[in-house]
Structures are given as structure tokens and as C-alpha cells.
Amino acid sequence: MSKSIIVTGASRGIGRATTLQLLKLNSNVTAVARSSEDLKNLKTHVENVLGVKGRLETVTGDITEEPVVEEVVKRCVERWGGIDGIIANAGSKAALHMLIKCIAVEEPDIISVSILPGVVDTDMQVNIRENGLKAEMKQTDYQNYINRYESKTLVHPDDPSRVMAALVVGGATREMSGESFRFNDPKFAHLLKKE
Numbered sequence: 529m530s531k532s533i534i535v536t537g538a539s540r541g542i543g544r545a546t547t548l549q550l551l552k553l554n555s556n557v558t559a560v561a562r563s564s565e566d567l568k569n570l571k572t573h574v575e576n577v578l579g580v581k582g583r584l585e586t587v588t589g590d591i592t593e594e595p596v597v598e599e600v601v602k603r604c605v606e607r608w609g610g611i612d613g614i615i616a617n618a619g620s621k622a623a624l625h626m627l628i629k630c631i632a633v634e635e636p637d638i639i640s641v642s643i644l645p646g647v648v649d650t651d652m653q654v655n656i657r658e659n660g661l662k663a664e665m666k667q668t669d670y671q672n673y674i675n676r677y678e679s680k681t682l683v684h685p686d687d688p689s690r691v692m693a694a695l696v697v698g699g700a701t702r703e704m705s706g707e708s709f710r711f712n713d714p715k716f717a718h719l720l721k722k723e
């Protein structure tokens with residue numbers, strides 16, 4: 529049966545790749561980001577390249593604003609009858625790690641898992657390369673990102689996205705709840721095999 533999944537930060541990078549993976553897994557997706565143009569491009573890609581129609585809803589807005597959160601939830605519930613899972617991709621990594629731990633304790637009916645995606649080839653890395661030093665990033669961290677880029681060892685967004693999509697549609701088990709895993713943990717090796 530199709531799952532109904534919310535993806536935050538869905539217009540670019542890891543969130544976009546996860547949205548596409550979810551649609552390939554036959555899910556219905558409610559996607560949110562601030563740029564309406566990027567969301568429009570995503571929708572066009574989904575319809576024209578994937579050939580998928582009627583399974584992607586987009587909401588333009590800042591997910592840190594409560595009315596936007598309410599609109600995303602409302603849209604998902606009205607359109608698909610409920611929410612089966614959330615890819616909380618837009619946000620602070622440290623805050624999300626804490627959140628998934630709290631959810632695991634306080635909401636035992638929900639399985640909450642954090643996936644560490646590695647250093648991924650997205651606009652975020654472009655921004656770090658261009659502005660990392662100006663933003664007073666530690667020199668060693670900055671150099672690490674530069675080395676990853678120059679040695680062509682950045683992770684492709686499709687890889688962590690395959691894992692996250694498979695987990696949110698039912699692959700995550702109760703024992704995983706509250707835990708963080710690297711996307712390339714051996715237990716996910718079968719998910720990283722290319723189709």
C-alpha cells in the first residue's frame with residue numbers, strides 16, 4: 529500500500545533526492561521548501577522525467593514557521609488521509625538528533641531514526657567551499673570539505689536518500705528507534721545497490 533510521507537527541504541539536495549526515491553517506491557509525498565521556483569522545477573521533473581502524476585503535493589514556506597507546519601500537515605492529511613512518515617531534512621543536525629531521541633522515549637508508537645548522510649555533493653557543500661572561511665568555520669573542517677571535493681569523494685545524494693526512503697516507508701524497526709546510523713552502515717548495504 530502507498531505510504532504518505534512529508535519531506536522538508538525537498539526542493540534541492542538530499543531532500544529532493546529522497547522525494548524522488550519515495551515516488552519511485554510508490555509513495556505519496558508532501559514536499560516543502562521556501563523557493564516556489566525550485567518546487568515547480570521538482571514537480572515538472574517528477575511529471576515529465578519520472579512520468580509520475582498526482583502523487584506529489586508541494587507547499588512553499590519556511591518550515592520553522594508554525595502556519596507553514598500546519599499547512600503541510602493539513603495538506604498531507606486532506607490529500608492522502610494521514611501521515612505515515614516524515615523526512616525531517618531541513619534543520620539543524622544537532623537539534624534533530626535530540627528530537628529523535630526524545631520522540632523515541634515519549635512517543636513509543638513512532639519509530640524515529642537519524643541517518644548521517646556523510647559529506648554529500650549538494651549546494652550546501654558549494655556554499656561551504658565558497659563561504660566556509662568567511663563564516664569562520666574551523667580551518668581543519670574547511671580543509672576536510674575541500675579535500676573531499678578535490679579527491680572526488682563526496683557522497684552522491686542518491687545514496688543516503690535510498691536508505692532514508694526505504695526506512696521511512698517501513699524498513700525502520702522498533703529496535704532502531706532513537707538511534708543514529710551512518711547511511712553506509714553495513715545493515716543498509718542491500719539498499720545501496722544500484723537498480
Ligand SMILES: NC(=O)c1ccc[n+]([C@@H]2O[C@H](COP(=O)([O-])OP(=O)(O)OC[C@H]3O[C@@H](n4cnc5c(N)ncnc54)[C@H](OP(=O)(O)O)[C@@H]3O)[C@@H](O)[C@H]2O)c1
Binds near residue numbers: 536544563619620648
Ligand atoms: N550536504 C552535506 O554534506 C550534509 C552533511 C550532513 C548533514 N547534512 C544535512 O542534510 C540536510 C540537507 O542538506 P543538503 O546538503 O541537501 O542542503 P541543500 O542542498 O542546501 O538543500 C537544503 C534544502 O532545504 C530547504 N530549506 C532550507 N531551509 C528551509 C526552511 N527553513 N524551510 C523549508 N525548507 C528549507 C532548501 O530549499 P529553500 O532554500 O528553497 O528553502 C533546500 O531544498 C541539512 O539539514 C544539512 O545540515 C548535509
